[in-house]
Amino acid sequence: MATDRELKEIGHDEFDPVGTLTLITVYFLILVGMWVLTYFVEFLGNGPTVVG
Amino acid sequence: MNVHTYEKIWLVASLFLIVGFIATVVYGAAGAGIAMVDASGGTVDSTSLSENERFGEPGVERVGDGEYEVTVVARQFMYQPDPIRVPADSRVTFYVTSADVIHGFQVVGTNVNTMVIPGQVAKITVDFDEPAEYGIICNEYCGQGHHDMEGKLVVVPEDEYGGDDA
Numbered sequence: 001m002a003t004d005r006e007l008k009e010i011g012h013d014e015f016d017p018v019g020t021l022t023l024i025t026v027y028f029l030i031l032v033g034m035w036v037l038t039y040f041v042e043f044l045g046n047g048p049t050v051v052g
Numbered sequence: 053m054n055v056h057t058y059e060k061i062w063l064v065a066s067l068f069l070i071v072g073f074i075a076t077v078v079y080g081a082a083g084a085g086i087a088m089v090d091a092s093g094g095t096v097d098s099t100s101l102s103e104n105e106r107f108g109e110p111g112v113e114r115v116g117d118g119e120y121e122v123t124v125v126a127r128q129f130m131y132q133p134d135p136i137r138v139p140a141d142s143r144v145t146f147y148v149t150s151a152d153v154i155h156g157f158q159v160v161g162t163n164v165n166t167m168v169i170p171g172q173v174a175k176i177t178v179d180f181d182e183p184a185e186y187g188i189i190c191n192e193y194c195g196q197g198h199h200d201m202e203g204k205l206v207v208v209p210e211d212e213y214g215g216d217d218a
Contacts, residue, residue, distance in 0.1 A: 012054055012056065013056065013057065015056070017058065020058075021058050021061075024062065028065055028069075031069070032069070032072075035072070035073065035076070039076050039080070040076075043080075043163065044080065044084055044086075046161070046162060046163050047162060047163065047181075048159070048162050048163070048164055048178045048179060048180055048181075049084075049086055049162070049163040049164070049178070050086065050087050050088075050089065050163060050164055050165075050166075050176045050177065050178060051085045051086070051087050051143075051177055051178065051179055052087050052145070052176070052177030
């Protein structure tokens, strides 16, 4: 049996998906970490390199 | 326009990422001096390499103080010369071409890597600071002996380097 629920209206900035923000932040940090690892560690650290 | 705070954060972070990607590649080219293999090596008649001034005699040549030129001919399924010997603390320019089909020229474990195309000369300059021994492999499938196609590059200590033919 369906019960009546109380509906609460919130404003635009009151919507606060902290979980989503945390998840995206973690993805973002992984992305930055992988870029640093592939470019600075694996590529630039992989000398000798073609210089001319 | 009403943009949510989290969306603003995300937009700024995405822009930071794009600018960061471009900035690191610019740093690699301008700061760290990473170069791409380009067409500056020119072309050569791959059917008559033995008559070519440079490729007639593959080998190592000293062209200046600490500067060497290495002429390499790749063919099924070997590199000439093999091994290549250069001294440490030197700047080496490789001129690589193929006598038959497309090959690869990769100094294993490093960023020194180019395609070797018949008719084209791949010109790449590399600084070798420390003595080391590297393998060279072909990383373009070039025929039934492709998996056996390898060479050796030996960077010997400066005082042990006996000259071009040593």
